Amino acid sequence: TKVTELLLTALLRSYSAWTGKRAITINLENHGRDVPIERIDLSRTIGWFTTLYPCHLDLQKAVSVGESITKVKEQLRLIPNDGNTYGLIRFLQDNIDVLEKLKRFDNLGITFNYLGQFDNVLKSDGIFSVANESKGFERDPKNLRDSLIDVTSNISGGKLRVNFSYSENIFERENISIWARKFEEELLNIIEHCLTKETKTFTSSDFNLSNLNDKKLDKLLSKLKKK
Template sequence: MKSKCVPACTEQPPLGARALDPARDTAGRTRSLTTRPAAGCTRELLTTAPQAFHAGVDDVLLTALALAVRSWRAERSGSDGRAGVLVGLESHGREQLVEGLDLSRTVGWFTSLYPVLLDPGPLDPRAPGRFDAGLVDRAVKNVKEQLRAVPDHGVGYGVLRHLDPAARGRLSGGAGPRIGFNYLGRHPAPGDGPVADWEVLPDGGAPAPADPGMPVHHVLDVNAHTEDGPDGPRLTARWTWAADLLGEADVAALADAFDRALRAVAEHSAQPDAGGWTPSDLPLVSLDQAQLDRLQNKWGGRA
């Protein structure tokens, strides 16, 4: 079994005042902030943007997160914002890995968690908080292709990391991702309609979702989902962080950058020349992104 998942030792800029300490950075010492980014343009992010780029909602959200983290780092440290963003990506693991696989009689998640390095491309060093159309177009295509390069949506990473003797040594060295991300999908908003069999509980209900003494895996975890309400879909993001490593103002600034990046993606995707194909969409021909972009520029349209 081969994997192109990013090794845990990938060098990353610091995200807090120090490295995670399992004795100090525990579930009981985290703080949370809930935001509703991209208010008023969630529908475009769920439909227009994925259609324009032949992508998924995860691709769109992770592009915005990568842009936001780069911008946030650049504005805090004065760097040029060129470092990639290493994310611990969690998913339900219910992937159609082989044709004919039937999961209809199963319940719950087969949770997968794997690191992926997101590189949306360089920001404007003069204005790292500005996400113009060219930057957004390149970023979505870059991140989409980086996610497509992960075999089987990362389902095999846990086996390689923990059970395979040869791969374990390569994947266990160094620090892992400091940021975790999980998109939980689309659900009816609690209390916005008739009583249903299932309902989202933003706080996890009771008892507490984790033992207060359990060490956290990331400095910052971002859990997002979409709620369908009477006024349309609303994206909700829950930011949970180790309180000794980040301040609420830091996280609020990152959440604001995420909001601006999502709005930029939604606005750009509505343009007739936005998006287009990427190499993974056309496996029968050997064309790189530059060649595809030249063809689109020549013939026009988003393809």
């Protein structure tokens, strides 16, 4: 299970507790450092490879923390190419029907971005280090926001840092603070769940060549344990 999958489980469970809704559709932004470069011609390319794509997450019938992790993990792993090709489909093709269908995902209200572990990017003995000071505004205050709420996270200095930024014209600070506190509570519950588990839990995406769903996999693993 990946860090992003656990963070998004906490986000979904806390969103459900905050709003009473069991599902959420958000923009997922990836840092782009996992793009399969060997398959891409970069000779005429400048810039970075951050990717942005829509993602629908649903708790479905999940109640426990473990069930929620499984649901979120499996839904995320169904996304083709980790979302890296969504921009190509959305903006670089001529099928009018497809373009019209995808337009409804252009203005989703929430964006989540896990920037990764900065401790692994910058060497401790290097000339550069992560600054503790605020970098200030990323955009002109008069500019329109891409999302009403941005949830940005990273691991720096051995600590997970999560920031909720939002439109003050739409949301009150106390309301967003409630969601942020619930997110922290759910994340602590997930950490406790993972630390207290005595055995690993496998899901169908861990054996993606087997063509087994979770139900069939559970039955198979149950039989193997009895032997």
